[in-house]
Amino acid sequence: MGEPAPLAVAYDVGSVSPAEIAVGVAGLVPVAFLLPHSPHVRKLRPVLSRLGRVVQLTGRPERDVVLVRRLAPAGVLTFSENLLRVTAGLAHDLGLPGHTPEVAEVLTDKYRQRERLRVAGVDAVRCHLVPDAAAWERALSAVGLPAVVKPVHGQGSRGTFAVRDRVEAEGVRSRLFEDPGGAWVVEEFLQGRPSGTLGDYVSVETATGPDGTKVLAMTGKHPLTPPFRETGQFWPAALPHEDHAAVSDLAVRAVTALGVTTGVCHTEVKLTPGGPRIIEVNGRLGGHLNELSRRASGVDLVRTAALLALGAPSPPAPTPPGRVYFQFNGLAPVRPGQLRALTGGDDVRCLEGITGYRPYVSPGDHLPGGVGSVFMDLLTGDVPDHRAMVDLLNRALPLLRYEFTDGATTWIEHPRQAQADDPAPQNPPCATASPNRLETDSGNRQQTI
The missing domain is CATH 3.90.1170 (Aldehyde Oxidoreductase; domain 3)
Structure with missing residues (x-):
């Protein structure tokens, strides 16, 4: 009897770790890693080859689908933002569950995503495409100030700027178009409501399968470091019941409007004085959420995503934890x-x-x-x-x-x-902690972690 058909996992930077993938899929099916050419993959290829079969992608869709078809996979999946379109093309060509190529395009294009949500009546955040420097002033006039400037394609707040006035607008404009070729969007700035010591936004983790979309969890956030740099998250989010219901409903409507039929999505939502607004929808598992989920609820979200890619129905939501x-x-x-x-x-x-x-x-x-x-x-x-x-x-x-x-x-x-300028505590919290110091004169670095 032959080995079961594998789950083909396209892997690159930004993904959950190879070990998390191996643990999450253990006992379901074997794993075959689909690898693009990248420095991150070159570094981790020896680890990946010990955890499963490795297939080197060529970057040519017509060639890559032949390579993957030879695996006869039971499903195809990615946890890496920059491989969503590649994976969607493979799933479509192989007749497997997953994002369609058109859905993957919308999920990874911030302008098209905003337009789809606006047309569907889900959320109408003002947004203007800036393909080149000539469109900059038109975009500012259409959106108004303050505004947020983002690359059309990107993740992790890379290249995201706040523009509060014309002086900042000029500074950002000069930075954006130093290296021509990238497209940008100018969006309405969503002002969060007062949130005290916690962040003024949350994320909603959803699972979509043959039986529809379900909310798995709502993740609270720590305050952003300017301009929009994320510093972490927690379960459960600190929201009253009515806010929880409104945010959940908005996230499910957004995922549905974007055409998602299979997989885990990570939708970021701003909590504004006028109600929840969509920041963006990501068509994959959010960063570090699997570690948080496993500790807080014992649920492995990598396994959840794998089961959905294999055609299973959406799982029940984890039980909310009794601690934070x-x-x-x-x-x-x-x-x-x-x-x-x-x-x-x-x-x-x-x-x-x-x-x-x-x-x-x-x-x-x-x-x-x-x-x-x-x-x-x-x-x-x-x-x-x-x-x-x-x-x-x-x-x-x-x-x-x-x-x-x-x-x-x-x-x-x-x-x-x-x-950053607060004095560090003079006494360590436990006597066994060894001193950490750096000797710079001799170039001898000493570190205790």
């Missing part, structure tokens, strides 16, 4: 630089309520700068309520310290920019 489970990500600096030291990990791990601290970078790494949400690390924990979460983060974050250099100067940052 959170993640917090320190952000790489907007200014380019080389990391010299990342310290404080031992001290943070000693705090009650913190369940993990994982750095994503190491001394010597060069960080390119920019306004995207590039994460330095992941801090996880769980506490009785949202107030306790805020209190714990206020104690934990000043303990973490990042030291950078650009060759001419050296500077220090902390995970939350608003706390």
Whole structure:
């Protein structure tokens, strides 16, 4: 008897980790990884080859569908934003469940997505396409100020700017068109309602299968770091019942209007004084949500996505957790630089309520700068309520310290920019924490994480 037909998973940067994929699919079907040519894939190819079969994509759709057809896959799936269109084309050509090519185009094109939602009567956020510098002034006049400027294609807040007045508009315009070729959108700025110590937006995680779309969970967010840099999330969101219902309804209507028939979607929603508004709909699992879901509810969202790709019905929503489970990500600096030291990990791990601290970078790494949400690390924990979460983060974050250099100067940052100038605690929270220091004169980097 032959091996069962595999699940073909297109893998690249921005995906959940190879280990999460292997764990999520374990016991269902074998995994075959479809790999584009990219630096990220080259680095991780040895790991991927140990977890499943590896197929190198050529970048030519007519050739790649032949390669994948030879696998006779039971389903095709991706967790990477930049492979949504590739995966949709493969699913369509092979007659498998998934986004259609047309749906994938709308999900990955911010202008077309806004237009589809407006025409469907779901949400009419003013939006204007800027294909080149000549359209810049028309876009500003049509949308008005303040506004948000985004690349038509992109993720992780990369290249996203706030434009509050004409002075900022001129500064952004000069940056956008230094390198011609990219298209942009200018959108209405959605002003969030007062939200205290929590973020003024949430995300809605949905599952769509043969039986329709269901809300799996609503994810609360920490406040953004300007301009629109994400710093983490938590379950459950801190919303009253009526807001929860309105946000859920809006997200389901948005996913339906965009034509989604299969898969997990991640819809970001702004909480404004006039009600919930769509920020954007993403046609794949949101970043770090599988880790959060597994801790908070025991539900593996990678497995959920795999089952949907294999044609299974939408699963029931996880039971809401009785505690608040959170993640917090320190952000790489907007200014380019080389990391010299990342310290404080031992001290943070000693705090009650913190369940993990994982750095994503190491001394010597060069960080390119920019306004995207590039994460330095992941801090996880769980506490009785949202107030306790805020209190714990206020104690934990000043303990973490990042030291950078650009060759001419050296500077220090902390995970939350608003706390960057706060003095670090003089006493570590537990006596066993070893000191973290950097000896720069000799070039000998010492780090305890």
